[in-house]
Amino acid sequence: MYDYAGCDCVSPQEQRLLESIEGKENMFRQTHPRVFKMLERFDGQKPRIDVERALYFTQSMKETEGQPLPLRWAKALMHIAQNITVYVQEDQLLLGRAGCDGRYGILYPELDGDFLDIAVRDLPTRSQSPATITEEDAKLVIEEVAPYWKGKTYHEALSKAFPPEVHKLTYDDPEGLISRFIVNETSSFRSSLQWVHDYEKILKRGFNGIRREAEEKLAALDPMSPVDNCEKKPFLEAIVIVCEAIVLWARRHAELAYQMAEKEKDPIRRAELQRMAEIAEHVPGEPARNFYEAVQSQWFTQMFSRLEQKTGTTISNGRMDQYFYPYYISDMNEGRITEEQAMELLECMWVGMAEFIDMYISPTGGAFNEGYAHWEAVTVGGQTPEGYDATNELTHLILKSKREFPLHYPDLAARIHSRSPESYLWDVAETIKDGSGFPKIINDEEIVPLYVSKGATFEEALDYAVSGCTEARMPNRDTYTSGGAYINFAAAVEMVLRNGRMKKYGDQVLGVETGDPCSFASWEDFWEAYKAQHILFMKTAFIQQYIIIQLRARHFAQPLGSAMHDLCMKHCVDLHQPRIPEGIDLGYFEYMGLGTVVDSLAAIKKLVFEEKRLTMRQVLDAIDANFEGHENVQALLRSAPCYGNNDPYADAIGRDIDRISVEFGKAYSKELGIHNDVRYVPFTSHVPFGKVVSATPNGRTEWFSLSDGSSASHGADVNGPTAVLLSNYNTKNMGMRERAARMLNIKFTPKCVEGDQGTEKLVSFMRTLCDLKLWHVQFNVIRKETLIAAQKDPAKYRNLIVRIAGYSAYFVDLSPDLQNDLIARTEHDNM
């Protein structure tokens, strides 16, 4: 029979790239003139470091030593609000940014102040996510910022607090600056885990409303109570200060816009500036009265939040199609706004997001988040708190903007559920087919019941917002903010093979000395040895987390975030405190390298112990030689059953491994006072984690990246995308609740999803994912040839956007390692 295979087929993104290489104008430029003009101003610019935030924050912290931390933080924010430069940008319709014009990043010396002086010198030349800084600014950092923080940062305290046996699996140096990439803590390169605010509250009540609530509570405190005096009073004072600070900051913008309006000669722009000024006088202090005010109020809030702290993965945007909808629809009904104007406002926001670069200063942070990673997760779709479908006109407008706006902002997440309307899923599928990796799909059918089982009400669970990469938050019920451990379980396999040691770290015993693997009589012996290493890593991670939870509250406060949280306000507790009454603490640790580990164990089990086609000695010799001269052994190892093929042999091992993790979590989470659940989401860290692991029994050569998230090893999934989904399903322990997100990457060729037929099949594919209750999936619709061409000729392809790990980035911004990792992912076609 004749196979179906067509002419060359490219995604719309690839088509636009090819056209731009030919010198043609982007087809959406005509309909989005304002945003294209703004974007062209910083196109291709390397981000610049703006030091004002760091400077004013440090100045204030010097003055407030000894006071309660939330109060110090609020005062520092007030000092920033009073002094930081405010900007009104050409053509922009929104006000509020955290630094200079163009692409910029800001510094958080409370995280890394002690080595900022060294870091600012290296920033311009480092390979991952470089940035520029002026000599003057570098001097300010070195002389006025860095010295104050020496000895005061959280990561220094953490490194000192870890017992030696935990320290050696965590860090590679005594100071705790270089990761071992074995049991990696992530709480020290960001102030918190991903987070999402209850923006709706600000739109409805304004910060003045929250300030009044705090003032009333202050007045009602028991004047005799020591707790009220020492805990609640400073907390509430901090809330009052921070509410005043953000309103002051907005008003400074209003003043500047008025001044510029007066000078402006163009009457159209003058009117725009006038209106911007009026809006900034009103929000975010007061409730929003229309769509424009709502967008501006939200934007001020998230930008001030970025000044407050470095939220892991950038502060998320919540359910934008829900909280903006009432303003949008009433403006539309009253004829106050058009679809195009609404879209332009949203896209002015996307431009602002694109200019802000979430800088990672520490080497570990940089390796985790390559290519200027960002997850400001805008959530669309899903269900209402009552359980009805939530999609509306704004949902579709945001999806349309995603197809037409030329940059990879914002990070967009589409919630789906079993009754998601066909029109919505088609729109989502068409957006995915555009090829830039958006939106990522998040599944209500997994998350809602799981969150209910973890203690949420149905209403809260149904109203979750996607937060960061793949996580889901209930903004008034979730209270956990400590970053969790990333655990390299491929290293556990290596430690079994090397009796507790790793090639990279020489003779040092890091794991359990489980004995010479050649002495193992059966697969059970090998499995027990793996389990011993696995449990050692879990134990280490849980000890880490225990210390982290105790320490963090002494180093971080978040009055702005707390002001927006029902429980923090009710109990007068800062969001960074470890115990918040009624809160649900959803923490997680990372299983790194699922595919690598499963395939390695399956190969050993089958070829060494069952079929006896190889001896353990042969495997060890081949691995020691990185398979050089042992290519036949490598090929044989690769031919064993692999995860990602719906192969019961491999999947059963995957489920057993998952079982160790969830059972440990179940046993010891209670002591931590949190849910510390297993998650499979590596960001880009499967690349650096791979760099410490020598060759593995799945035929992977040394230092190559590990498999990512819950995806298969590179090229191992030969049975097509349905098998990838089923393997995911098969390796979950559905009877237990100790699980968090699983990230799944699938790469399709454009041909595979071509035309209406292709869209229809992509929709069915997503519906089945929904039936299978898989947490997440994201797609790259791109030809391998395009990636290879971009690697060879980056200048031509600098606008090529690819999906990486819950976010999209410019392909050319990625390190060669990560580029190769992407190219090596199996491409699903249907020949």
Place this chain on the structure above:
Amino acid sequence: MSSFEDRKVQGMIFNIQKYSVHDGPGIRTIVFTKGCPLRCSWCSNPESQEYGPELACNKGRCLGFDKCSYCLDVCPKGAIGADAENLVHVNRSLCGDCPHLCAEACPAQSLIVYGKMRSVEDVLSVVEQDAVFYTRSGGGLTLSGGEPLLQHDFAMALLREAKKRRVRTAIETCGMIPWETLHGASRLVNDMLFDLKHMNSGDHERHTGMGNARILDNFKRLAGLQNTPPILVRTPVIPDFNDNEEAIRAIAEFLRPFKEGVSYELLPYHRLGTQKYHFLDRIPSMGEVQLDKKRFSSLQDTAQSILGDRLVRTD
């Protein structure tokens, strides 16, 4: 036959392919059987033509005899040797009827066997792994080949058992089979994919080895029946064979009267099967020719002008 007996019937299968989205409605699994009455010069699955198992040799995956000699050690006929680059070479005149121990031993999948006897039970257990995808997409099993109805007993048993298990089925046929067989299969399937390659019997014979009289006759009888499942007629558009106005117009005109449930699709020629000829030590007869994209598009216009929206466009 009873279901118990149907499940044991065996067929010669060379591939079961998941997530097929271009051969029938929804997300499908294609079961490819071996053996075909035609020898189309452009055939993209040369391994499907002969009925028996065939040893294929993919030198690109061979590790080389300096690194691996598993195959050499197990061949009972001395048919395996090294070529000039020290990669595996199969002496076809010595290689014969044997269980292909070499392919079993090869760790690199350089030596593989196309074709394996598999039972209906075994095949359906693989097909049903993706049942959850069929439910949502309206997909199912597509039986293809070769010509799947050449293995008549197996095909009928498989289709019967699939129907019993509520797996939706489609069959892809070249039409060159006894009418009774085709008719019997058509009563069991939900969809049919029927290849029509050329209306001129002489041209047809020159490029496929057989004239088209029986094919056209079968088609007319099938499409004329009441209760026939929907038929998607497909024409692979092949350079220097039927990539011209006249040939496509003739097929479209032939189809025009069969309105109920007959749609039409043109498939562009591609060269993805070329490598497999080399694996089998055969020479692909099409050479380097390629299909002109614009011409393909204009041929679709032609067919559309005759058949309207019954033409399923692929661009």
